[in-house]
Each structure stands twice: as structure tokens, then as C-alpha cells.
Amino acid sequence: MKKIGFLSFGHWTNHPSYQARTAGDTLLQSIDLAVAAEEIGIDGAYFRVHHFAQQLASPFPLLSAIGAKTSKIEIGTGVIDMRYENPLYMVEDAGAADLISGGRLQLGISRGSPEQVIDGWRAFGYEPAEGETDADMGRKKALEFLDKLKGEGFAEPNPYPMFPNPPGLLRLEPHSEGLRERIWWGAASNATAIWAAENGMHLQSSTLKYDENGKPFHIQQAEQIRLYKEAWKKAGHEREPRVSVSRSIFALVNDQDKYYFGNQGRGQDSFGNIEADKRAIFGKSYAAEPEKLIAELAQDEAIQEADTLLLTIPNTLGVDYNVHILSSILKYIAPELGWR
Template identity: 30%
Template sequence: MPRKSEPLRKLGFLTIGLFDEKDPGAGHRSTLDVIVLGEELGFDSAWVRHRHLQFGISSPVAVLAAATQRTSRIQLGTAVIPLGWENPLRLAEDLATVDVLSGGRLNPGISVGPPMHYDDVKHALYPETADVENFSYDRVQRLLDFVGGEKVASFSGVEGIEVWSDRVQPHAAGLRERIWYGGGSLRSAKWAGEHGLNLLTSNVAQSELSEDFAETQLSHIKTFREHGGNRVSQGLVVIPTDSATPEQRAKYEAYVEGRAARAGKTFGPRKYMFERDIIGTSAEIAEQLYAHLGFQEVDEVVFALPFSFDHGDYVQILTDIATKLGPELGWSPA
């Protein structure tokens, strides 16, 4: 997207689906209501985060299965499913089932690597195989093969009154081309491009060639495309305040201020860095996005909603994004 010369083509949003431990149903219903609102506002896609052993959505595939029955048009995505927690064969069946229920609207986002706090959970997750589990890109390749229709069994045919397939059923045509990789490094961008995946970028990246976040994200996008990749989505936290009440604006500003200290720094041995959240009127946010090197290279975005806001706040933010920020970026609702 070379600055302002071309319109934003796809506009989506991402939510963590926070819930109260004592009343988890309310939080899950709120997430579904937000997805329905997104469709009504004309968003192209709605995405849910994946949070194991936390108070956010632990089973995005199940939540999106429910969303398929409440919506008819909006694309539904996961950002992202960490495959270290999953059996690729079983996940392939779940993804295909939800895609069929949605009429071909599922966009699975995935990543690899050991589960977070693996030493604390491996005894429960993989009690017999924890020390030999393969958390490399091989795990992604298995999922891609199974979703794509490769054989998973040596037997197929009729046995008694039952019919057996040697491939994952149901087969969801086109799902393989709608799988995204959540990448924040040059290595993952290169691998995703070489293996025909789409690339999800976010507000977290691994500093390798620069300690400037936008420059780092630009290097990842260019590497992805140099190795055969095409579709890239950018996912920053943006908070438009056009229709916010004074109380909401104060809450939003405190949220952004509380996270501001981590921007411009690197963390841990892998030098992770965070992009700052963008808050202001839609016109102000648009100007900052147009100046962002990563945004200049994409024509679709998935803006991340802040973690800890109330349902009414999300309604205001999504409404402003769809009716004010989107048009500022040249986007038109579906």
C-alpha cells in the first residue's frame, strides 16, 4: 500500500475474548456479540486470540464454530493457534469441520514452538512423550498436508457396515490456501513464504536487522515476499476516540500510557520488541499509519482490540474503526 495512493482493501479486528472466572459464559457470549457486530458494521474479518490456562479463549475453534451459526459473510480467523498444544491430525479435522459449517470462511492462523511455561505443563500435556515432541516447522507441515488432503491412514474402504477414509474428513476445499502463519522473525517470514502460507504480523517482532519496530516489520514483509509469499496482514493496536466519552478517553489513555514503557526496547535473549499502541481521532491514527513502514507494504489489516476493556468500549471502538478510521484509509464496508 504505497502511502495514500491505494485504498485499504481488507479491514478486520482481533479480540482476546476475556472472561470472568466465576462467570465464563458471559465473556464468551460477549465475544460472539462482538463478532456479530463486526459483520453488521461491514468488517471483512473477525479474529480471536488463543489463550491456554488463562482467562481468555482457550478453544478458538469451538468459539468460531458458534460464530458460524450467527454470521453469514464475515471471515473468521484464529490469531494464532500455537501448534505445540495440538495434535495436527485432530486439529485438521476440527478446522475442516468449522470451515464447512462456515461455508468456507475460516482463516486459521497458526504458530510453532514449545508451549509457554512448558516445564510447568508438559507432565499434563505430554506425560509420556514430553522430551521427544517435535515443535519445529515439521508440525506445521503435517497440518498443511492433512488439511490439503494427503493420506493419513494406510486403510480405506468398507469394513462391515462402516466406510473408512484414508484422508481427513470432511475435506474443506480451499482451506489450505486460507492458512496464515503468525510470524515475527526473518526465519518464520522466509519459511511461510516458501511453504505457501499467508503472513500475520502483529505488534510483536524479533529485532534482527534494526531496533526500530517499523523497519523490523518491513524487513519481515519483504523477506516473506522475496520467498514466494503474497498476502500479509498487519495487526497493531489502534484506539480511535472520535465518539468516546470523556470517561472512555481517560481509560484508553491510561491503558496506552501503562504499556508505553515497553516500546523502543528489546526483551529476552531473542530480542523481542513491541510496537506502541496508537490512540487518537481516526484522522490522527490514519496519518500515523500512513507513515508506518509496515503499513505502507500491506493492503489488509487486523486491528487488535485492547485486552481489558468493557463490552461497551469495544462497541465504540469497532464502530469508530468501521465508520471513521476505515474510510480515512480508503476502505469501504462489505
Template identity: 50%
Template sequence: MERFGTLSFGHYGPLGGGRSLTAGDSLRQAVDLAQGMDDLGVNGIAFRVHHFARQQSSPMPLLAAIAATTERIEMGTGVIDMRYENPLYLAEEAAAVDLLSDGRLALGVSRGSPETVVRGYEAFGYTGAEDPRGADLARAHFDLFLRAIDGEGIAERDPDSPFGGGTGLQRIEPHSPGLRSRVWWGAGSRDTAEWAGRIGVNLMSSTLLTEADGRPFDLLQADQIDAFRAAWREAGHPGTPRVSVSRSIFPITTAEDELYFGHSQNGDGIGYIDGFRSTFGKTYAAAPDVLVEQLLQDAAIRSADTLMLTIPSQLGVEFNLRIVESFATHVAPHLGWKSTRA
């Protein structure tokens, strides 16, 4: 494990006991958390993107704010639902954030997860999908997005324009060289992971897999990672792709930790999502020395270069920074990690 960071679901709303976390609170706390993690030398902070829900829905302003107030930390998404996106506008935004951050964007995109509404992307104006889940729409948007960030000419220049004119095709501006190498596809199956390898983007392996053959989640996920890397090699892409996995991991070092997470340790879950029988990864919650032994046995964590901790963002910046610092101090070094401050 070369890198670790956090993945926040960004929930806000009533917290119980008459308390509430507003959307503004959630955004400001996300910036504060990123600053604290940057100081700790943690590698990355990523945010779930969900529309029609009390979560982050338009991440680019948040990522730009983090870019402007941090120095080293990578900021990204896990994942942007491409069914909802204007691919050319996303290409402009992504390039701008990548440039502002000096290449620290880790843009995770995908078909998206189940929604709180019925085909919400159609309300955004994106219709015509033949797949009932909109997967074809997401792939088409993603293809155009990749062409745009690669610098391909998209629109015919106007030779009579008072703003430069000329002939041929004009690319999207701004353009950020190298952004393609910082794009990730969030894959929930072996097939989509292989597809990501073939087209040459990084792999963000999901917290669930739409497979359930009796094997543990970590072995299923390790097989998915192997298939991705094999597809990358067979396609002849240069370099080494990055791979991230997400886990709920809580070092228990205080009585408060025990109160919140002491009974969270469990096995893998089996359920149905989007009509597929799926396997969900388990939660790890234990004393740091126990966690080290458990995580060293997780085949997917051993295979990936990046581990993202799913954090309870509703519990505030101070609490989450303590979780992250505890993991960075007592667990991560035993998995191969070194702080960016080193």
C-alpha cells in the same frame, strides 16, 4: 489496506470493584461482538489462543458459533499453538468450521507464545521436543496438519471393514477444498516469515519481532513482509498471499475514550522474550484525523492487506463496537478500506 478486523485476547476474571467476567461471559460476548461487527461490514474477528490461562483455549466451538450467527465476517485465530495440537483432529475441526462458514475461516497457527506454565504441551501428551521451546514439535505437527487438509491419504484402509473397506490410503474427513489458502503462520521473526513464504501459507505478522537493531518496529516488520513475499515468489507459488499486521489503535472521540486511552500513545518497546532481544509495536491513540496521518506513515500497515486492531475485550461488547465503528467510519476509509456491505 483492503481489510480490517479485530484481535481479541479474550481475558476473563476479576475486573475490580467486585465485578468479574466469567469464561461463559467472555464466549457469549465474543459471539455478540462478531454479530455487531458483521452488521458494520468489518472483515474479520480473531482470537488469541492460550492454554492454562483465563483466555480462549479451544477456539473451534466459538468459531462455529460465530459462523452460524453471521453472514460475511471472517473468523479466525491469532494464533493456535501447534505444540498442543493433535494435527489430524485439528484438520477435521478446521474443515468442519470452514464448511459451516462457506470458506470464512482464517486459521492462524504458530509455535506459540511464552506460557504461564512450564512446557504445558507435555501435559497434553506431546513430548519428545529437542528444542527447549518446542519449535520442532510445532513444525512437525503443522506439517502433518497441512498434509491432512490438502487431502493426502493418511491411514491405510481396511479391506475387511463393514463400512466401505477398499485398499490404499484414506484421507481425513471432512475435507474442505481451499482451506489451505486460508491458513496463516504467525511469524515473530524474518526467518519464520521466509519459511512461511517457502511452504506457501499466508503471513500473520506478530505484534512483536525478535529483532532489535535500532530501527522502528514498522520498518522491521515491513522488511519481514518483503522477505516473506520474496520467498513466496521464489518458491513459485501461484496467486498472491495475504499478510496481516496487528496494532493497538484507539480513535479518541469521547471523554470516556480520553479517560481510557488518552495517555496510551507511546513509542516502540524493547525487551526480552524467549531469550531474544525484541521490538514491540507502539500504541496509537489520538483523534481520528491524527490517527490517519500517523497510520499512513506506518510502513508495515502500508505493506499489509489486512490490519487487526487489538481490542480491550474486558470492556464489553458495546464499548468495543463503538471503537470499531469509530475506526470504520473516521479512519479506515482513508487507508483504502471499503465495508463489506458496500
């Protein structure tokens, strides 16, 4: 059994063939899609976070709105770039969104990915400490975020406050009990997956990772997941870890599907440099008639290792068509592969 969610990048472009032409379109359609996805039995609504782009960037208003209009579906991110974040303010935002949703937040964070601009986090007022890289800064902020989510007091109270204080040091409010255990780390390497396990975070592994041994993408990703699970067990955490993988999967069941995605299923893994000195491997898309799709997906080792599958969606094609995409996976694919 697997949890199945969708992952939206939240694109918009003023193009006549797009349903999402403005930021407002994308935000409102994201809410509508999450509501519709819950109704058909999808388990999670997840959103990417990209700054300086015509894509979703500020997740907590959106997650709060979805939380208020749904009752069961998990809501989350994949991922928030911690280089841009104030960890303390983020604790407050995340706590509020989680309370609004009734404890359904599954928050994916990371040190970040390639950006639209050069060192965009500097424009947000952040600078690595001497001797640190921006990746170091992102991981340090993540650890501070995790620490403050525990809800322990750390701030000295004012002896003459505007309102009476409880005894002892003060914590950030609102505090949402249990949110600390629902934080995920987006890992692009085996080493950072192990680091996530050691620090008690669930694992998000996307459609790309650093190429560490030249093997096919799904095999490298499965190896990463096994290393993560071993590190989690070694760390002695009492709760069970969760692992998600992202995939572009399209069941071709009508002419419209074939028009949009008929050529994508012929692809293979690809390679490129997402940083100057690091080669990355990008997983292929899956697009085929259901029988062929089932046979191909059955060979994907990383999907087998994961408990959660996030389906990347073309949000610009509108709510109705994306509900069709998700419904096709639930109807034709998931039962045959034992996911449901």
C-alpha cells in the same frame, strides 16, 4: 484497500468494572461481537489462543458457533500454538468449522509464544524428538497439519469395516476443500516469515517481533513483510499471498475514549526478552483524536505493506463499547487513509 478485522485475546476476570467476568461471558460476548462487527462492515473476527490462562484457549467450538451465526465475516485465530496440538485431530476440527462457516476460516498457527506455565505442551502429552527443540516440534506439526489438509488418502482401510469404505487409502473427514490455502503463520522473525512463504502459508505479524537490527518496530516489520513477499514469489506459488499486521488503535472521539485510552497514545516502541536469549521489540499503541491518528498511521510502513489490519480490542469492556471502537475506525480513520 485493506481488510479490517478485530483480534480478541478473550480475557475474563471477576472485576466489577469488567463486562467479561467468566469464561462463559467471554465466549458468548465473542459470538455477539462477531455478529455485530459483520453488521457494521468489519471483515474479520480473530481470536488469540492461550493455554493455562483466563483467556480463550479452545478455538474451534467458538469459531463454529460464529460461523453458524454469521454469513460474510472471515473467522480465524492469531495464533494456535502447534506445540500443543494433535495435527490430525486438528484437521478434523478445522474442517468442520470451515464447512459450518461456508469456507470463511482463516486459521493462524505458529510454533507458539511465551507461556503461563513451564513447557505446558508436556502436560498435553507432547515431547520433542531427540535432538529437536520445542520450536522444531511445533513447525513439524504444522507441516503435518498442512499435508493432511490436502485431503489425500494416507490410512490403510480395514478389510472388515463397520461401514463400507471408498476405494483406496482413507483421508480424514470432514474434508473442506480450499482450507489448505487459508492457513496463516505467525512469524516473530524474518527467517520464519521466509519459511512460511516457502510452505505456502499467509503471514501474520503481530505487535511484537524479534529485534533484528535496532530499527523502529514498524520498519522492521515492513522489512519482514517484503522478505516474505520475495520468498513467496521465488517459491512460485500461483495464488496471491496475504499479510496481516496487528495494531492497538483507538480514535478518541468522546470522553469515555479519553478516559480509557488517553494516555496510551504517548507511548513508544519498547524492548524486552520474551525468551532468555532473544531480544524482542514491541510496537507502540496508537490513541489520539482522529486527525492526529490519521497523520501518525500514515507513517506506519508495515500497515502500508499489509493487505489486512487486525485491531486488538479490549474485550473485557463489553460488546457495545468494542463496536464503538471498531465503528470509529471505520468512520473516521479508514476512509482518510484509503483503507476503504
